[in-house]
Amino acid sequence: MNERRLLLTAALGAVLPWPARAARPGAGTGPVLLTVTGAIGRGNRGPLDPALDQLMVRHGAKFDQAWAFDAAMLARLPAVSIQPTLEYDAKPHTLSGPLLVTVLEAAGVAAGAPVTLALRALDGYTVALSLADARSHRMVVATHLDGVPMGLGGLGPLWAVHDADRLPAFKDKPLKERFALCPWGLYSIDVKAT
Ligand SMILES: Nc1nc2c(c(=O)[nH]1)N[C@H]1C(S)=C(S)[C@@H](COP(=O)(O)O)O[C@H]1N2
Numbered sequence: 001m002n003e004r005r006l007l008l009t010a011a012l013g014a015v016l017p018w019p020a021r022a023a024r025p026g027a028g029t030g031p032v033l034l035t036v037t038g039a040i041g042r043g044n045r046g047p048l049d050p051a052l053d054q055l056m057v058r059h060g061a062k063f064d065q066a067w068a069f070d071a072a073m074l075a076r077l078p079a080v081s082i083q084p085t086l087e088y089d090a091k092p093h094t095l096s097g098p099l100l101v102t103v104l105e106a107a108g109v110a111a112g113a114p115v116t117l118a119l120r121a122l123d124g125y126t127v128a129l130s131l132a133d134a135r136s137h138r139m140v141v142a143t144h145l146d147g148v149p150m151g152l153g154g155l156g157p158l159w160a161v162h163d164a165d166r167l168p169a170f171k172d173k174p175l176k177e178r179f180a181l182c183p184w185g186l187y188s189i190d191v192k193a194t
């Protein structure tokens with residue numbers, strides 16, 4: 001860089017709110033809540049870092065690129081609300097957030113793609129679900145419970161959850177058996193071509 005370019009760059013850096021760290025196109029600036037890997041479109045982050053992506057390494061993740069969502073990126077997607085009776089207190093609660101299929105479309109997964117999803121939670125609990133079932137169950141990537149953002153230590157920050165009270169496949173089951181496909185603490189989704 002010559003001296004004039006250097007001066008220009010320094011001057012612009014002083015007035016523009018450029019991120020401190022060069023982000024890839026489409027990457028967010030907040031902490032990543034959800035990483036979508038596998039059969040996606042282009043990614044907004046690079047490959048698994050075997051040293052620093054410790055939780056994903058522990059859970060056996062492997063990827064060359066991924067789509068990483070922070071809270072703001074998820075909040076920009078159209079949201080829906082469901083009101084299932086939860087097994088934890090046997091009371092109906094409002095859960096809201098984007099549909100799982102909407103999140104996947106934002107990551108470049110075509111609506112009718114013949115793929116299976118591995119939904120993985122912080123504690124390692126993993127659910128296999130076809131994209132077709134994610135659509136027919138209207139699975140929600142819930143960010144809010146009764147209007148309050150869900151957090152770590154509870155069911156959040158993200159809970160992949162369906163409206164069990166209204167789904168024919170679940171509504172007549174005992175409460176304790178309605179949410180086996182619903183990982184709380186969801187943080188990674190691997191998309192596999194079938
Ligand atoms: N992260 C996470 N989500 C989970 C589970 C779990 O162990 N971890 N268990 C699943 C099962 S089998 C059921 S029946 C319900 C309730 O399980 P829990 O009591 O362990 O939350 O949540 C589902 N989601």
Ligand SMILES: [Mo]
Pocket residue numbers: 176177180
């Ligand atoms: Mo369960």
